[in-house]
Amino acid sequence: MSVLPLVFTSGWASGINAYAVVLLLGIFGATGLTDEVPESLQRTDVLVVVGVLFVCEAVADKIPYVDSVWDSVHTVIRPISGAVVAALLAGQSGSLPEITAGAVGGSTALVSHLVKAGTRMAVNTSPEPFSNIAVSTLEDLGVAGIITFAIFHPLAAAIVAGGLLLLGILIIVFLAAKIRRFRQRRAQRREERRLATSWPP
Template sequence: MSIVPMIFTSGWASGINAYAVVLLLGLFGRFGGADSVPPALERTDVLVAAGVLFLFEAVADKIPYVDSAWDAVHTVIRPVAGATVGALMAGHADGSLGEVAAGAVGGTTALLSHLTKASLRMAVNTSPEPASNIVVSTAEDLSVAGIVTLAVFHPVAAASIAGALLLAGLLLVWFAVSRIRRFLERRRERRALRAAAAGAAQPAAGRR
């Protein structure tokens, strides 16, 4: 069976939460008997590191603006993780896909899903309350867990869902761009108003 659907799905999921992908795949490989999981992901040190980093992300990803800073830091990390997992899977499989090509598939898919997530989070951060961040982050975590689990047992079905979600996310980004632009414009206007108010206050203070 071709490993491509599994690589595509893990790449999509890595762009959203790379640590969850490594942790889940490692656990499935080590305790669930998943033959498609490379032994490198089943190592104890890898599982512990992925688990700790997943906990950090679970907190940071639910705090407004902290989540966007976290996403910025992971612009490189998530695609690299997607490429690495893809290459490991290809090397562990029957050789139907070269490791370089698998890394390209996983890394490119991870980059697209990461950029989609980061863009949508910027739009969510324009909301004045933190509940929306918590809801969106939790939905992302559950989606990653569900689709990675499905991919272990039904990789083609999981890849189809991941592809549909990626397309839907890109369409949402298209609509969210205008909202982000309006938010940035309002912020610039507020800064201009504060600067104008401060400039008007200085002469008044001098006349006293």
């Protein structure tokens, strides 16, 4: 059976929380729930490191503005992680060229990451912090659910992930004006601070 559905789903999930993807796949492989996961992702040292990073992301992702900074840093990390995981899965399966899998996983992770980052910028325009906590929790649960589902039903999970990716893109298009206003207000505040320091009373 082709590993492509699992590659696509893991790419989508990596764009949201790459550490959770590696952690879950590693645990599923180590416990024998699937033989699709390469041994390199099941190593104890790998699981410990991504476990710590997952906790860091779980905290940072729920704090307004800190989450956007975190997302900026991970603009490179998440697509690379998606590509590497995809290539490893393809290498384990042997049903898909690793370079093709890496391209699919990396590009899907990049689009998914951009959707997440854009959504967070819109959420950060809200004055209260509870929206960030709710959105982040939903993302974490979504990644856990879709990766678990993909282990047992890869094709169905890929269809769900594709639908969520399309929905996310549509939401970003809808929120584009709000994100633009947020950037304008932030630039205006920076300019006001600059003028305040340039012209003391």
